[in-house]
Amino acid sequence: MTGKDRGFSLGASLALTLASAALWGVAHLATGRQRTGVLLMTFHLVMIAFVVTMATTFKSQLLSLAVQPNWLTALTGGLIGLGLTWSVVIIWSFVLVKPAVTTTASRTLTTVTATLLCALIIAPSAYAARLAYLSRDVVTSLFSATSSTPVIAQDPWNGARRVNVLLIGADSAANRPGVRTDSMTVASVDTATGATTLLGLPRNLEQVRLPTGPPRERFPYGFTGEPPYTPGLLNEVYQYAEDYPEMVPGVRKGQRGPTLLTKTISNVLGIPVHYYAMVDMTGFAQIVDAMGGVKVTIRQPITYGKYNEGLLPAGTRKLSGQEALWYGRSRTHSDDYVRMGRQKCLLNAVAKQADPITVLNSFEKLATATKRAISTDVPQALLPAMIDLAQKVKGTHIRSLSFVPPLISTGDPDWKLIKRKVAGALADRPVSKAATAPAPRDAAPPAPSPEEPISLDTHCG
Structure with a gap:
């Protein structure tokens, strides 16, 4: 059942198209396609939760993946695929909830709205995909794919202190x-x-x-x-x-x-x-x-x-x-x-x-x-x-x-x-700032050595 069959007004059609762009499946639920709507909505929510979790909890792992060419290639393809899939969902939703009115102005408005929504999705996806592609190009250009010594996943430093x-x-x-x-x-x-x-x-x-x-x-x-x-x-x-x-x-x-x-x-x-x-x-x-x-x-x-x-x-x-x-x-x-x-x-x-x-x-x-x-x-x-x-x-x-x-x-x-x-x-092995324990109250401060100028580099000019 489409928007014409349901008799959606122009405003309702625009609202449902916008809502479907923000959360997949809304238009499908509104037109009685319960199973498809629930599947789209579940997939979209899982995808959002995955992205948020990775960005907040696994930030360091993301940085590690960002310097691996294979992952960057997969990310480039994934971002392009995501942008295209999202656009298909928007167009699909728009077709389902098109208003019953057939004036030129209403058709133009709804078509322009759907087109702009697709562009708003595709543009950042394409930009992010290009960044991933450029990152891969930098990694493969600067860093050799071969190593004079094997890099072991369990200990990439091969026991070196x-x-x-x-x-x-x-x-x-x-x-x-x-x-x-x-x-x-x-x-x-x-x-x-x-x-x-x-x-x-x-x-x-x-x-x-x-x-x-x-x-x-x-x-x-x-x-x-x-x-x-x-x-x-x-x-x-x-x-x-x-x-x-x-x-x-x-x-x-x-x-x-x-x-x-x-x-x-x-x-x-x-x-x-x-x-x-x-x-x-x-x-x-x-x-x-x-x-x-x-x-x-x-x-x-x-x-x-x-x-x-x-x-x-x-x-x-x-x-x-x-x-x-x-x-x-x-x-x-x-x-x-x-x-x-x-x-x-x-x-x-x-x-x-x-x-x-x-x-x-x-x-x-x-x-x-x-x-x-x-x-x-x-x-x-x-x-x-x-x-x-x-x-x-x-x-x-x-x-x-x-x-x-x-x-x-x-x-x-x-x-x-x-x-x-x-x-x-x-x-010595100095510890991090967070792990530095205060010295005992009766401990004498170490004597400076004029021959060993170890210090933070703060002087400029």
Whole structure:
């Protein structure tokens, strides 16, 4: 029995069509199709309950699924299917409750209403499906489907107490060939608690001992670069490996640099470096622009530009991608160590300000910029575990240990001291903020050590 048979008025037909769009089966019940109406309504309510439960109770599991290509493919297809199914239900409901009146105005109004309802359903479904597709594209572009070590579901860390990831900020310039890794920090994360220590190495470390094999054979007394053209600093190791394939035999172009640099820094710190993630600074500027800028607090004016043609005044302000690039790059009236601090502040600011609304509003631009700016050897299979670990990191204090003067002389580094400081910094297992117990009332506070500047990175500008 249809709307004409029932004699639904124009207003009743519109109301039932709207109600059926909000809750499937209403129009069917109104026209006597009890079984179909109950089935549609039950299915719709179960679907809503499932979505709400997943979004509130299983949020962390959803984040893990969001970095798995197979799930993202299924989600893309599911969202498209949902939009089409919902539209079919709306049209079906509209046909059932069409009013008995046959004036042109009434037909036009009801048809337009049904069409708009379908569009309101299809448009967000199509948008969400596109986001899922773009997410899959980013995951498959950035992260390898294969892994050098098997990832076991029960223990993705293979029994390791800490996972160490080398974070590289790479820079290039028109007046010099190749890439220089001007920012190198190892994030050492406790796999049980998420407690993280950042180990920062300055770009201008000299006489760096390379790993055994061809690199050590060529530079038995430490890396010296290509004198007189280069001074032989740590930030040259990456490009040197790319230029001389025999340094890392059997490794393809584009991976020679990360491979040698990762092994070199592992050797310097005395800890295994499991993975790396490299951000190209020019691409990083595109990420900042895609976000609509990044807000930082500048404590002292910063002169920037090749010929000092620009100035970032002191104060809290939103920087464009180009300004953010110079904020992290400039050494005018400062030094490498001040710049290292600014780069950490900049990365921290971007991470904090990349809220869900900002990401959604600029997702396509961000996805494109991210693929251009970031490279890594973290395998796809490890991403769910990385997401879970990142949630633990949020609840901990992040400490930082930088090997800069006066602790370390960059021209003549004390390699044993570096290893000793690293071992000391990683010996304890700090607990999360929520689990931190107050110290006994009669306990003496620990004495600070001038040689071990471990602290939160809060200085910017």
